[in-house]
Amino acid sequence: MRGTPVRGLIPLVVLLVLWEVLGDPASPYFPPPSTWVDGVSPLVESDRLLPAIGDTSLTFVLGLFIATVLGSLVGTLVGASRPVDRALSPSLEFLRALPAASLVPVAALVLGYTAQMKLVVVVLPAMWPILLTCRSARRSLSPVLLDTPRTLGLSGWDRMTKVLTPALLPAVLLGVRVAAPLALIITLLVEIVTRVNGLGAALGAAQSSFLSAQVYGLLTIAGVLGFVVNWVVTRAETAVSRRMRGTT
Amino acid sequence: MISCDDLSVTLPGANGPVNILSGVHLRVAKGEFVSVLGTSGSGKTTLLRVLGGLQSATGGRITCDGVDIAGPPDGVVTVFQDYAHSLLPWRTVRRNVALGIEKLDKTERDSRVDEALAMVGLSERDGEYPWRLSGGMQQRVQIARALAMRPRVLLMDEPFGALDAMTKASLQDQLQQVAELTGTTVVFVTHDVEEAVYLSDRLVVLSGSPANIGLSLDVPLPRPRDQIATKERADYLELRHEVYAALGHKVGERASG
Amino acid sequence: MISCDDLSVTLPGANGPVNILSGVHLRVAKGEFVSVLGTSGSGKTTLLRVLGGLQSATGGRITCDGVDIAGPPDGVVTVFQDYAHSLLPWRTVRRNVALGIEKLDKTERDSRVDEALAMVGLSERDGEYPWRLSGGMQQRVQIARALAMRPRVLLMDEPFGALDAMTKASLQDQLQQVAELTGTTVVFVTHDVEEAVYLSDRLVVLSGSPANIGLSLDVPLPRPRDQIATKERADYLELRHEVYAALGHKVGERASG
Amino acid sequence: MAERVNVLGAAVFVFGLGLWELLVRTGLLTFTYLPPPSEVAVGLGELLGNGELGTALGHTLFAALTGWAVAGLVGVAAGSVLGLVRPVWTYSMASLEALRALPIVAFVPVAVLLFGFSVQTEIMVAFYAALWPILLNTINGMRTEGRLVETGRVLKLSRAAVLWKIQLPAATATIVVGLRLGLSTSLVLTLVAEMVGNPAGLGFLLVTKGQALQPGQMFAAVFVIGVTGIILNGLVMGAARLAFRGQLASAGEA
Amino acid sequence: SDDGDPRTLRIAHNSNAAALPVQVAMAEGIFAKHDLKVEFTKVENIGTLPGTLGRSFDIALSVPTTVIAAAQQGIPVTQVSGATIDVQDNPTGFVIGSKKSGVTDIKQLAGKTLGVLTETGTTHIATKAWLKQEGVDPASVKIVQVDGPAQADQLAAGRVDAVETVMPFATGILADPNAVNLGDPYLELAPELSAILWIAKQDFAARNADVLKDFRASLDEAEEFITGNDEKARAVLKDYTGLPDAAIKAAKLPTYTTEIRPQDMTVWLAAMREADGFTGDVDLDALVTSAD
């Protein structure tokens, strides 16, 4: 599988063109795409857009990164050991189901209204897909593949870096693909809820001021942000999968 | 050096746990070459996995140099029957062979890899990925990887099973030479009676269900052995005969008589 | 019934495309049993994949009953060399064997599965998952699956490679009997010269790089053959001798002389 | 069935609750917003007593499970097509990737406009949230090992039979992971939709209990949400083990 | 009832005490007496309500800033009744500082963190205007949104230095000895100001003037009832807010009014222009439906 071809954007473009042509330019709820640029221009003029994109990107990417590290570690651990899996699963399952919005005040009590607080709230749900895909990939690894480095006397570290990590990498990246939009959603949600810096804060403000063209403009920017990260991860995943062809 | 006493192994099965091995006593001396024979499914692979520290026994005691085996002991390397799964598909042949010796400095490592690849006749294919190789080639990569480690003990599970007669003979002799030169202890699972007799100091046959060692036979043929000279010896032919008979096999016996 | 003319196959390699087979001419008549020999990596598996319609040739013409092969033809079943990857891990042994005949009604299907499992000696393990079986057992499940299909043409890639001598002999005879009874055409890749001579009407040897058929030898031993009687015949021993010689192998020749 | 009850996991969970209670009792944690488990238990009793909890839970479960089930059908079907039919993948995957990147929470107000304050809004959100993990995992699971597909061809299975008997079962373990992910995501986003959109269900219950200065009841709702997550996941895994015994056993999940 | 019976009103409001008159009117049969049927929906997030008028609801509780912003974006809503009014001896808005953070006066907010209910909300616009009046640059105050129930903890924990809030949260926050009430930001804009009101879609209001008149009349009667029957009224309040008994007992009810006060809209628009850089042109006349 190669990277996702750009041709695949055709249906989306058709949809947007239809919206532009058939949409009512005066609609307060569904302004056509051509109005979106004007919608966000006040933010550009007041120099608020770029910092907002920066703040959101930072939380999103950093959150996703931490979630990836934690998710693959915990996922590998619970995938490798049934007792650990049984001990941790219900608690993890419980935490996962908690809505981010009700975690915000709790996290804020401990960390204040800071970027770290945003990170904590983002990491928990975002690590879940990575944890689960990693866990199931670890479970279905061939025992012979796992025995090989042991019999060759590789140290624990070498077993992890030279065998386990490459073998689980495709699964981790699949998990990251699923987690990326989730991390973005939660980042925006936390920003909407707290109005702590970022696109979500701008989005929330625009929404409560009924600036729908600005809302769509900001959503598009957020969407592009998510798409770019997705695209990078997908590229990485396809490149890795191709190298792993023997196993897949 | 390797010994197991009253070894038993139970594995999960569709209808509850199954007792695979029971009451197995085996002692392999340093530098000894022991072959393990037995019908398909008798438990040879399981026994080898226990000796290699890859599978824990349900009962009995297994030691290597007097130390209880828990995990693969240093210098004990297993060559797996399932070669397809034991090669890392993301590494080239060369890097697969180097996997166990990457702590060595580059010159030493390279020379060992080159040597091992030459032994198995794959010097030319060192840049290839394993999934582009034929079955027999993959098996040889695995053997090369084990040889590059220069192990004290080699546990080999049907290592030459997927090889044609000529390649097999050549590898048998390479193995024989290496073992003799370095004093390597070898436990060798095979289906090939002639190969077992030709290579071994002793051969054991797993039989029964749960399996244990039904026959143990010394092979006092002089070393070094030779594919032509040894196989023409009367005592070689007699031993072969004896093993076939013990396996209840009327064919090889007569056909070669 | 199966024929290939001037067949050539090129596969991708680390340093660009590699020409594996070139100028292969092979004709297998209906009901004929042809063995394919050759050193490890010579292209036996590749040839079998082309005949089975699993791999398209780069050049030449391949037909089955006069029809160009594009995809596996009806009634042609391949038994793969790497049995570990060819079984569906989520299906029990019984359901793996039934995979190709699920369109049949239940009674017929069950009786065919039972029969096939009995032939390979796995009747007792029919409820087990394949990953709980030993290597040789997995290989036998794959053979049973092919036999249950009652194919016109069987393409077998080292089907008895992981089996001990006794199980192997028993399966050889089962196969022989089935082929004779049903007029099945068999192309059989093996490393075992004695097996090839014992089973075949004709054997061919792949050699060279790119490989083509270097030797083609008729085996005019009378049928039905017998593990004891046939292998005692002078012409059997002579043929065996001849093949070993052609393979450049001095050992088998003398050892059995 | 008895050994399926996860005593160890429950013990760890209860230990966590105990630790929290201890922290509050020793005065290390003193927040009115975040009550100790004992107070949450009282709140839980009150919510159970007046029947609010049952109604809200029923509503949320209905919305989340409906959205999830539809996403399961659509995701597995579309994922199979995308995973198996090259041109469809080529000409639509990038659009899906772009749509997937859109933050659904921000669309809740729009969904409220389209569907009003109705359960449809929540079902839409639950569907959208669950669709992606199921879709991606299905597409990924459809990359069946080449040899298995060849086995199907060799045994002359029809294209449909190869799909049904080989490719889908081979993808099952992966799809089940997608379904589990989809389930928790749809539950969580249904709650978000209830918190900011349709005023019903557990999401609204916890907002309104917060506004009513009843932190015990509010966190009782949060607790119920978490436990619901555990139970739903257990049910999905249990059902999957029953329905796909072999697939899960071979994936080490039995 | 856009498409059904105009005398059946679908009403949306939140847990605010401002909604007490409609609930009392319902409970006491006052609506029925005026030949009105009503259906209530409690929605905590009333910011989304303007868009739902005419679809899900006929009448909704709202705030002036929302009405102005919505109208400016072409969403045709209009005030159809007053709800509450802040007067000097009965304020409903609060800015509360923390002694620990050194905020005991509005001027000390510069450089501090202020927890607000909604950044775009009425209370915050008023606070910003107030800050400006006091010579503090609102941009120098760091704003975070903190949900009412969480405000007390966040202030006590020092996560915010001051909060801007309403009833009933103010009671709990002020219970902390470190908390200091800095004043009601609404009353800094005008001596009397309405900050909560009832809205409907403009065309609905135009078509159903008589219904709305009955609606207001019902609320007026309900207000009288509240004044005369404190205990009963508080029982209703408890019923729809779910507040604990202590909070119900301690609650100070706001001053109710059904009066539509165009002058208040003018004050709010000015405050938005002044404090929020609001630049749009709004026809304030359309935003109020004349009472007669």
Ligand SMILES: Nc1ncnc2c1ncn2[C@@H]1O[C@H](COP(=O)(O)OP(=O)(O)OP(=O)(O)O)[C@@H](O)[C@H]1O
């Ligand atoms: N992972 C496993 N789980 C459960 N049972 C197993 C497992 N592996 C092997 N067995 C069972 O243990 C028995 C012995 O298997 P083993 O692989 O040791 O046989 P073997 O002698 O090596 O056979 P072969 O010559 O066919 O490789 C068999 O009955 C097999 O079904």
Ligand SMILES: Nc1ncnc2c1ncn2[C@@H]1O[C@H](COP(=O)(O)OP(=O)(O)OP(=O)(O)O)[C@@H](O)[C@H]1O
């Ligand atoms: N998938 C592949 N891609 C590229 N090259 C391949 C592939 N499979 C096999 N080859 C190459 O083709 C050649 C012939 O391989 P093939 O598997 O046909 O040999 P074989 O005669 O069956 O050997 P063996 O007896 O070891 O199984 C080898 O050089 C091998 O490296």
Ligand SMILES: O=C([O-])O
């Ligand atoms: O609230 C969420 O976790 O999406």
Ligand SMILES: [Mg+2]
């Ligand atoms: Mg074995």
Ligand SMILES: [Mg+2]
């Ligand atoms: Mg081959």
